[in-house]
Amino acid sequence: MENQYKLEVKNLDFYYDKFQALNDINMKVPAKKITALIGPSGCGKSTFLRTINRMNDLIENTHLTGEVLFDGNNIYAEKVDVVELRKKIGMVFQQPNPFPKSIYDNIAYGPRMHGLKNKEKLEELVVESLKKAALFDEVKDRLDKSALSLSGGQQQRLCIARALAVKPDILLMDEPASALDPVATAKIEDLIADLKNNYSIVIVTHSMQQAARVSDNTAFFLMGELIEYDTTETIFENPSDQRTEDYITGRFG
Numbered sequence: 318m319e320n321q322y323k324l325e326v327k328n329l330d331f332y333y334d335k336f337q338a339l340n341d342i343n344m345k346v347p348a349k350k351i352t353a354l355i356g357p358s359g360c361g362k363s364t365f366l367r368t369i370n371r372m373n374d375l376i377e378n379t380h381l382t383g384e385v386l387f388d389g390n391n392i393y394a395e396k397v398d399v400v401e402l403r404k405k406i407g408m409v410f411q412q413p414n415p416f417p418k419s420i421y422d423n424i425a426y427g428p429r430m431h432g433l434k435n436k437e438k439l440e441e442l443v444v445e446s447l448k449k450a451a452l453f454d455e456v457k458d459r460l461d462k463s464a465l466s467l468s469g470g471q472q473q474r475l476c477i478a479r480a481l482a483v484k485p486d487i488l489l490m491d492e493p494a495s496a497l498d499p500v501a502t503a504k505i506e507d508l509i510a511d512l513k514n515n516y517s518i519v520i521v522t523h524s525m526q527q528a529a530r531v532s533d534n535t536a537f538f539l540m541g542e543l544i545e546y547d548t549t550e551t552i553f554e555n556p557s558d559q560r561t562e563d564y565i566t567g568r569f570g
């Protein structure tokens with residue numbers, strides 16, 4: 318049987334110094350689905366997302382207890398190679414953050430770092446990644462131009478292409494469209510829907526409309542706790558917790 322769940326989070330507590338930002342999170346993330354994380358500002362969505370590929374390791378004075386199983390293996394086990402892990406679990410941030418390099422080099426950077434030297438293979442991979450991120454047609458004549466010359470929406474798709482180039486399994490997205498206008502946002506949402514066929518996606522969003530539009534399952538967080546996690550339809554149409562209902566109907570948050 319193919320692994321039904323890509324990720325299994327068990328009894329996860331997370332602390333910034335003495336402040337507990339996540340409290341006993343238990344959650345299973347299915348493969349090749351889109352899982353949205355929603356909740357009011359400061360409830361721990363981004364913190365939770367960063368625990369999934371150990372980005373929080375980069376923040377001083379943090380610690381966690383519990384487990385995050387990726388394909389059944391605890392990513393916090395001692396022998397885990399974090400660079401390899403982040404290759405399999407890629408991340409796209411709120412602000413597009415291309416390197417100040419050419420479009421081509423932005424995409425080629427990761428594969429090169431992981432040892433791919435062959436020029437033709439690299440080129441193939443760059444083209445393939447740009448196509449997957451629905452950007453190729455717009456940039457194919459200027460791959461040698463600076464990535465910073467692209468529009469915000471194009472830059473974000475470039476960052477998605479860059480994440481795809483190292484062939485991840487999971488894509489983590491932290492409000493990937495919040496810095497973009499509605500047209501660019503729609504493109505990113507279409508792209509995310511498309512990517513679901515091949516990747517498992519976890520997306521943090523402030524926009525409940527966006528969660529409702531793109532995701533299969535939705536998790537509602539409040540003050541560091543996972544209050545309710547169900548199909549997106551259930552969360553938005555028939556939530557079982559009053560706090561979820563209050564949030565999605567706009568009564569707080």
Ligand SMILES: Nc1ncnc2c1ncn2[C@@H]1O[C@H](COP(=O)(O)OP(=O)(O)OP(=O)(O)O)[C@@H](O)[C@H]1O
Nearest residue numbers: 333336338356357358359360361362363364365376
């Ligand atoms: N680097 C940090 N150091 C200390 N505390 C932090 C740090 N990052 C986040 N926090 C705290 O942890 C809690 C959760 O923050 P987090 O950014 O995960 O929330 P969020 O739900 O993603 O919020 P938003 O929607 O505003 O981005 C907040 O109380 C925040 O102040």
